[in-house]
């Protein structure tokens with residue numbers, strides 16, 4: 647079927663996988679949204695700028711179906727400023743966007759599919775069914791535009807020199823036209839053939855990888871080999887984060903700890919899903935950097951070597 651790729655299990659454990667980092671804004675009690683999922687935007691404009699800046703270091707940005715269903719998330723670059731930042735770092739002007747949905751139940755009318763649908767229809771710009779690209783921001787992190795943040799952070803504020811490597815010499819600042827980033831859906835055999843075909847009509851590729859849950863080593867190996875993804879940012883939600891933590895595939899954790907308490911037993915947290923039942927198995931990290939900006943704390947944790 648056109649646009650649908652069925653992956654075989656990985657033949658070798660030696661296959662190179664992307665560097666994976668999880669980036670989330672959490673309340674002081676570890677929540678990522680309210681219990682009714684109505685509010686997930688509580689970071690400052692500064693935090694939103696941080697999210698876009700981090701995306702501008704990555705080849706791909708990924709989130710779970712729950713996040714796409716709950717909000718007007720588009721996983722975009724954040725605008726010309728951030729695309730320029732990508733170019734100066736030797737990256738493509740747009741990152742690959744990845745949605746994870748084991749069931750494949752995603753409404754093609756969701757905003758994330760909008761720009762691509764319009765592009766396929768041969769129109770410049772956006773799908774008339776959805777808000778304009780400039781209005782689709784990332785409400786999951788902040789209702790305010792990152793552009794209104796007082797003094798956008800330089801990359802070096804969060805990553806000291808040398809932590810982000812430029813892969814090739816910066817090109818001479820060409821104008822960057824609007825063209826939507828490619829969109830890939832990672833799914834499983836739970837999504838039937840007709841579901842996959844429906845998704846293939848609104849995405850660049852549908853990758854079937856796993857029976858009930860995504861087979862992460864296989865999926866990440868595919869992202870690296872087929873799409874050139876060396877650095878992947880995962881932006882939640884809690885269920886997807888948990889799957890990656892349990893698979894032991896998260897190298898870095900970027901947390902913005904916001905000065906509020908959300909509470910609520912049903913409110914999603916940084917890592918939900920199945921979790922670890924034994925402390926010895928818990929995903930462990932070391933605090934690498936932290937920076938206070940106003941009342942928010944920007945923290946970077948790095949994975950502890952499981953043998954260490």
Ligand SMILES: NC(=O)c1ccc[n+]([C@@H]2O[C@H](COP(=O)([O-])OP(=O)(O)OC[C@H]3O[C@@H](n4cnc5c(N)ncnc54)[C@H](OP(=O)(O)O)[C@@H]3O)[C@@H](O)[C@H]2O)c1
Pocket residue numbers: 669670671672677678679683685686709710711712713714716717746747748749750751786787834858859860881882883884885886887889914918
């Ligand atoms: N504060 C923040 O920074 C932040 C960031 C992101 C999200 N959020 C909020 O978090 C909430 C969503 O979190 P969530 O935990 O409910 O949902 P989620 O992690 O975004 O998505 C869960 C869904 O993703 C798919 N999925 C995840 N792991 C999978 C795996 N290993 N294999 C196959 N499919 C997998 C499944 O889709 P199917 O159901 O299709 O099988 C699952 O139901 C939203 O309210 C969102 O606004 C907040």
